[in-house]
Amino acid sequence: MPAKPASTTSEADAAAGVAELARAKINLALHVVGQRPDGYHLLESLVTFADIGDRLTFMPSDRDRLTISGPFSGSIAPDASNLVARARDGLRHLLTKRGLTASPAAIHLEKNLPVASGIGGGSADAAATLRGLLRLWQAEAFAADDMDALALSLGADVPMCLRERPALARGIGEDLSPLADLPALPLVLGNPLRGVSTPEVFSRLRSKRNPGMEAFGTSDWITLLSRLRNDLEDPARELVPEIGEISALIAAQGARLTRMSGSGATCFGIFASRAEAEQAAAALRTLRPDWYFQAAETVTGSPSSPLSKTPNDVTEG
Numbered sequence: 001m002p003a004k005p006a007s008t009t010s011e012a013d014a015a016a017g018v019a020e021l022a023r024a025k026i027n028l029a030l031h032v033v034g035q036r037p038d039g040y041h042l043l044e045s046l047v048t049f050a051d052i053g054d055r056l057t058f059m060p061s062d063r064d065r066l067t068i069s070g071p072f073s074g075s076i077a078p079d080a081s082n083l084v085a086r087a088r089d090g091l092r093h094l095l096t097k098r099g100l101t102a103s104p105a106a107i108h109l110e111k112n113l114p115v116a117s118g119i120g121g122g123s124a125d126a127a128a129t130l131r132g133l134l135r136l137w138q139a140e141a142f143a144a145d146d147m148d149a150l151a152l153s154l155g156a157d158v159p160m161c162l163r164e165r166p167a168l169a170r171g172i173g174e175d176l177s178p179l180a181d182l183p184a185l186p187l188v189l190g191n192p193l194r195g196v197s198t199p200e201v202f203s204r205l206r207s208k209r210n211p212g213m214e215a216f217g218t219s220d221w222i223t224l225l226s227r228l229r230n231d232l233e234d235p236a237r238e239l240v241p242e243i244g245e246i247s248a249l250i251a252a253q254g255a256r257l258t259r260m261s262g263s264g265a266t267c268f269g270i271f272a273s274r275a276e277a278e279q280a281a282a283a284l285r286t287l288r289p290d291w292y293f294q295a296a297e298t299v300t301g302s303p304s305s306p307l308s309k310t311p312n313d314v315t316e317g
């Protein structure tokens with residue numbers, strides 16, 4: 001049985017295919033505050049999402065297909081291990097158990113984000129696949145309650161990537177409190193194009209029980225952020241010493257604050273304006289053409305902001 005009966009605009013959209021932006025995730029701060037018996041670490045992390053990312057399209061097809069293009073397509077395979085395929089298969093399993101149809105789909109992934117770089121590319125792709133296929137299969141209303149559990153089964157970052165809104169993440173990253181007040185932050189992202197293994201960075205942590213985040217006001221986010229940390233930065237620097245250099249290069253362009261995101265190696269710098277961030281990224285690309293530098297701006301938490309209306313629902317004609 002199809003997931004939605006009447007002929008509607010969304011049905012027409014679904015037949016034509018849908019598109020999703022898988023936004024880069026930025027850990028503005030990441031405190032490791034404990035460890036669960038299963039080895040996963042307990043975190044307190046301020047996360048937000050950029051207006052740049054991977055792009056995915058979903059079309060009805062005679063059989064499942066996954067194709068990949070884009071600057072970083074060479075770093076991942078379009079096979080069953082890809083988080084896009086794992087998200088598709090997990091969602092189909094959930095829907096078919098309920099007697100719903102989850103017909104074959106041709107998915108195309110434009111891989112714009114460096115892989116294994118601490119900005120959650122794979123997690124964002126998995127989340128975008130869940131959102132996109134729910135729309136293609138017109139099953140949003142049927143699966144909403146189960147999406148968080150499915151997302152978490154794909155990775156600790158996937159529930160936050162499903163929402164793509166600023167949040168304080170606790171637990172292993174799945175316990176999310178929205179941060180409606182976080183403003184749009186102009187950024188430069190920089191990566192030395194050396195992949196980092198997340199488990200390896202966690203395993204090099206010297207202390208697994210570090211101070212959490214104090215209660216914070218929201219008047220001056222730069223001051224607040226400057227008091228916070230990324231506890232994974234020191235262990236990541238042991239693996240990729242270029243992190244220090246990237247951070248220093250971004251700071252030298254006038255960033256108000258620089259830090260590493262996630263398990264690295266991507267570092268971000270917060271700039272006063274989008275124009276300054278663009279200028280800095282261009283200068284950095286000239287200095288180090290072999291590294292990745294990208295200007296971006298983060299989304300806001302407010303549903304009435306223009307950014308929150310545009311993100312995920314471009315429909316392809």
Ligand SMILES: C[C@](O)(CO)[C@H](O)COP(=O)(O)OP(=O)(O)OC[C@H]1O[C@@H](n2ccc(N)nc2=O)[C@H](O)[C@@H]1O
Binds near residue numbers: 027157172173
């Ligand atoms: C570092 C962060 O990116 C911060 O947002 C995330 O915590 C990692 O999220 P992710 O890549 O979606 O993580 P998963 O794919 O679930 O886990 C990869 C590996 O990272 C380690 N891991 C991850 C999350 C967490 N809270 N504690 C951990 O120790 C575990 O060794 C795990 O096997």
Ligand SMILES: Nc1ncnc2c1ncn2[C@@H]1O[C@H](COP(=O)(O)OP(=O)(O)OP(=O)(O)O)[C@@H](O)[C@H]1O
Binds near residue numbers: 075081114198
């Ligand atoms: N679609 C995908 N995009 C990127 N990586 C993928 C994808 N599918 C599977 N992977 C695998 O997932 C691993 C982590 O890649 P990803 O780019 O998500 O890391 P990350 O940016 O460090 O994530 P995080 O910030 O969540 O730790 C890589 O080793 C990669 O081989």
